[in-house]
Amino acid sequence: MANEQRPPIPADIKREVRQRCAFGCVICGLPLYEYEHMLEWAEVRRHVADEITLLCDRHHTEKTKGLLPKEMVAQANDEPYNSRVGVSQNYLLHYAGTNVHLTLGGSVFKYENLPEGSGFAPLVVDGLPIVAFDVQQGKLFLNFIAFDEFNKPIIQIIENELVYDTRQWDIEWVGQTLTIKEGKSEILLQLVFQPPTDITISKGRILRNGIELLIGSKYIFNTNQANFFGSITTVNFPVGFSIGYPMPNCGAAIVIAGISRYQFDRTKAMKFLEQCLSEKLPDSGTA
Numbered sequence: 001m002a003n004e005q006r007p008p009i010p011a012d013i014k015r016e017v018r019q020r021c022a023f024g025c026v027i028c029g030l031p032l033y034e035y036e037h038m039l040e041w042a043e044v045r046r047h048v049a050d051e052i053t054l055l056c057d058r059h060h061t062e063k064t065k066g067l068l069p070k071e072m073v074a075q076a077n078d079e080p081y082n083s084r085v086g087v088s089q090n091y092l093l094h095y096a097g098t099n100v101h102l103t104l105g106g107s108v109f110k111y112e113n114l115p116e117g118s119g120f121a122p123l124v125v126d127g128l129p130i131v132a133f134d135v136q137q138g139k140l141f142l143n144f145i146a147f148d149e150f151n152k153p154i155i156q157i158i159e160n161e162l163v164y165d166t167r168q169w170d171i172e173w174v175g176q177t178l179t180i181k182e183g184k185s186e187i188l189l190q191l192v193f194q195p196p197t198d199i200t201i202s203k204g205r206i207l208r209n210g211i212e213l214l215i216g217s218k219y220i221f222n223t224n225q226a227n228f229f230g231s232i233t234t235v236n237f238p239v240g241f242s243i244g245y246p247m248p249n250c251g252a253a254i255v256i257a258g259i260s261r262y263q264f265d266r267t268k269a270m271k272f273l274e275q276c277l278s279e280k281l282p283d284s285g286t287a
């Protein structure tokens, strides 16, 4: 009787469940979900990955109320919605307003009072806005795209609707933070959604056409040219940070062009990054 309390599901088991269920509710594919024991916990008293599935709030409620039969959940668990489709169900992010911010590796790109009918692209690679906000008919839209090493989109937000490619090693959404991993401790991308106006890219690698930006909590680092950027703030530039082929007449705050692609010394660049990160700030006051 003393051990009645249910222990939390271990992280490795949760990941196994997410991978098997293709990172969404098995019935509808929604990327916001709960872990659901298909066999009642009270009866089995164990956390086994094969016995746990993912259900969104709505389908979880329906199951609890007896409106969604267990057999249907089991059937969907065998063939999860997102595995069949290959991408997640769309999720509508609640962006609104006109004062927008992108926080990227500790740097802030903002636009205040974004006018009707105009756009703001805080991050552009090879002329393609990776993050963009625009206001149309009084509505704020966030657009975003990220690629893998092969230039294949892994996650996309089109006019506030988020969708991801489910063929990733792991995708986990906890609170406002969405993390895509390439391996156990390899974060490909970590996004923090702070609607109505803010988005943060807190960690990861921005990849496009052989250009790589490494994002850390306090830096943006371009491995192609070993360029280190920290604590930038731009306000009301139509383009914040543009790297690669420049956009014509775009009024960018920071432009880095003439990038050498694919052929560069990554090891040397990584050593330089380490050096930058270990350097004491000049005003730190220590001798």
Ligand SMILES: [Zn+2]
Pocket: 025, 026, 027, 028, 029, 030, 055, 056, 057, 058, 059
């Ligand atoms: Zn669902």
